[in-house]
Amino acid sequence: ILxxxxxxxxxxxxxxxxxNFTCSFPSSNFYALxxxxxxxxxxxxxxxxxxxxxxxxxxxxxxxxLNTKEGYSYLYIKGSQPEDSATYLCAIxxxxxxxGTKLQVIP
Amino acid sequence: NAGVTQTPKFQVLKTGxxxxxxxxxDMNHEYMSWYRQDPGMGLxxxxxxxxxxxxDQGEVPNGYNVSRSTTEDFPLRLLSAAPSQTSxxxxxxSLRRTGNYEQYFGPGTRLTVT
Numbered sequence: 650i651l652x653x654x655x656x657x658x659x660x661x662x663x664x665x666x667x668x669n670f671t672c673s674f675p676s677s678n679f680y681a682l683x684x685x686x687x688x689x690x691x692x693x694x695x696x697x698x699x700x701x702x703x704x705x706x707x708x709x710x711x712x713x714x715l716n717t718k719e720g721y722s723y724l725y726i727k728g729s730q731p732e733d734s735a736t737y738l739c740a741i742x743x744x745x746x747x748x749g750t751k752l753q754v755i756p
Numbered sequence: 757n758a759g760v761t762q763t764p765k766f767q768v769l770k771t772g773x774x775x776x777x778x779x780x781x782d783m784n785h786e787y788m789s790w791y792r793q794d795p796g797m798g799l800x801x802x803x804x805x806x807x808x809x810x811x812d813q814g815e816v817p818n819g820y821n822v823s824r825s826t827t828e829d830f831p832l833r834l835l836s837a838a839p840s841q842t843s844x845x846x847x848x849x850s851l852r853r854t855g856n857y858e859q860y861f862g863p864g865t866r867l868t869v870t
Contacts, residue, residue: 653798680854680855680856681854681855681856683855683858683859691863692846692861692862692863692864693799693846693861694861695858695859695860698855698856698857698858700855700856738798738799740798740799740859742855743850743853743854743855743857743859744789744801744804744814744815745798745801746791746798746799746800747798748796748797748798749798
């Protein structure tokens, strides 16, 4: 069973702050990493699918980078807004999930 | 396009009862899967299917059965419910099994076994 670690487990930031969190995974036999946004009482929603070392993806104020050689991905949120409050999940090989980083943006 | 739908949203069972959680998708996706979500743990894969008539076990398959008679439907059966199966269950689908395809989740079923 592959081990996916996310840090920090939770995070409080002020509205307007930029923030980032990490997903770490075993670098051997890697083929894909998924980031999801999961709001309370809803279902996980796909943000990015990343496959290549050095990949950078962006959607609005959210972006992600991938380093498959050292086994990590960063998710960045620029100018956090209250509506960004959610748990951010990463998964490798599509089916192995981390516990998530719970982000709370304080107005 | 309804996406991935699940029924019921909530269910309470007594130990030993059986039931079926329904999952359907209308996106003609080849790959479907079931996960359970427990506090302090990541989503864990129960069973998955790569097409009609083809199913396989995930990380935590014990106590659950699945079948895939059509592309659209992927029901999860609890054979004899146990309190350890109290969880939130998510069904998901993806165009293909391979990792570079996005996965779409249903709204979840919250199951309590007393």
